[in-house]
Amino acid sequence: MSDVVVGVDLGGTKTAAALVRADGAVGPVRSVPTPATAGPEAVLDAVAGLVRDVVAHGGTLTAPGGTTTELTGPVAVSGLGVGTAGVVDTTTGTIVSATDAIRGWTGTDVRGGLRARLRDVVGEGTVTVENDVDAHAGGEVWLGAAAGADSVLMVAVGTGVGASVVLDGRPLRGAHHVAGEMGHQPSPDAAGLRCGCGRPGHLEALGSGPALHRHYLRLGGDAAVADTREVCARAAAGDEVAERAVRESARAVGRSVAGVVTVLDPAAVVVGGGMSQAGPLWWEPMDAALREELIEPLADIPVRPSALGPVAAVLGAARTALVARG
Numbered sequence: 597m598s599d600v601v602v603g604v605d606l607g608g609t610k611t612a613a614a615l616v617r618a619d620g621a622v623g624p625v626r627s628v629p630t631p632a633t634a635g636p637e638a639v640l641d642a643v644a645g646l647v648r649d650v651v652a653h654g655g656t657l658t659a660p661g662g663t664t665t666e667l668t669g670p671v672a673v674s675g676l677g678v679g680t681a682g683v684v685d686t687t688t689g690t691i692v693s694a695t696d697a698i699r700g701w702t703g704t705d706v707r708g709g710l711r712a713r714l715r716d717v718v719g720e721g722t723v724t725v726e727n728d729v730d731a732h733a734g735g736e737v738w739l740g741a742a743a744g745a746d747s748v749l750m751v752a753v754g755t756g757v758g759a760s761v762v763l764d765g766r767p768l769r770g771a772h773h774v775a776g777e778m779g780h781q782p783s784p785d786a787a788g789l790r791c792g793c794g795r796p797g798h799l800e801a802l803g804s805g806p807a808l809h810r811h812y813l814r815l816g817g818d819a820a821v822a823d824t825r826e827v828c829a830r831a832a833a834g835d836e837v838a839e840r841a842v843r844e845s846a847r848a849v850g851r852s853v854a855g856v857v858t859v860l861d862p863a864a865v866v867v868g869g870g871m872s873q874a875g876p877l878w879w880e881p882m883d884a885a886l887r888e889e890l891i892e893p894l895a896d897i898p899v900r901p902s903a904l905g906p907v908a909a910v911l912g913a914a915r916t917a918l919v920a921r922g
């Protein structure tokens with residue numbers, strides 16, 4: 597049996613995939629735009645096309661230590677692991693619920709749809725499907741910022757606020773497949789603000805990247821500022837309103853993370869997603885707010901930025917397929 601699988605990171609704007617070997621060696625990452633408004637069948641077609649491309653081309657696999665191996669396509673693979681936006685029933689590989697980042701995604705049988713399209717590539721091999729933040733966390737625990745830790749809270753702050761809880765080395769899925777959906781926690785800082793789920797006062801309504809931009813406008817910021825990136829740039833340049841918006845959004849995230857840390861007592865926290873790359877203006881108030889809330893035994897908990905970047909979810913999704921394959 598081949599010790600190579602394909603890992604896929606299926607997001608609302610793009611889908612990335614690569615060959616991954618059981619020792620963590622990873623091939624070239626290929627990506628395509630996700631046809632997010634064209635319906636689930638079109639999305640599954642795009643993913644299947646990308647997987648075919650990855651397998652057909654092979655390429656140079658680079659192991660964590662730097663050793664390289666050349667694989668000539670078509671590469672025999674023994675499985676496929678997918679991390680996707682949305683709440684996923686990992687036992688069936690279907691989407692339990694999702695935002696409209698991918699239109700009509702709720703209810704999609706991702707595992708069945710990909711197996712039917714890729715029978716000649718994966719045969720009866722393993723096909724696993726999980727939430728993309730769980731996949732990201734799996735990658736960081738395997739080879740990244742939390743390598744070797746057996747319990748980790750991974751928080752992803754970007755277009756939404758997601759999280760994954762890894763206990764005994766495995767992502768906690770939960771009784772309703774929702775474990776880790778931290779963005780929908782009540783947050784006192786977000787009181788009165790409407791969340792993407794329709795309810796007021798959830799963390800995501802203040803803590804996500806787009807929410808930070810809305811917060812800046814609410815505080816009286818310049819209406820000509822188009823997006824979160826520009827708010828952060830203005831904050832870095834000394835704009836007080838922008839700096840306050842970044843600080844308050846980051847503090848809301850930090851407080852909520854502290855709440856989850858206090859319940860779980862993980863060995864480490866990893867923070868990923870676009871906002872984690874925004875620099876000290878975001879990171880420092882997030883970290884300070886978190887530590888203000890923690891009782892003494894938790895005071896020194898490591899809080900690290902994700903280390904693997906965009907390949908983390910590809911690696912984690914592949915790892916889940918490798919583990920399931922046995």
Ligand SMILES: [Zn+2]
Nearest residue numbers: 780791793798
């Ligand atoms: Zn919500």
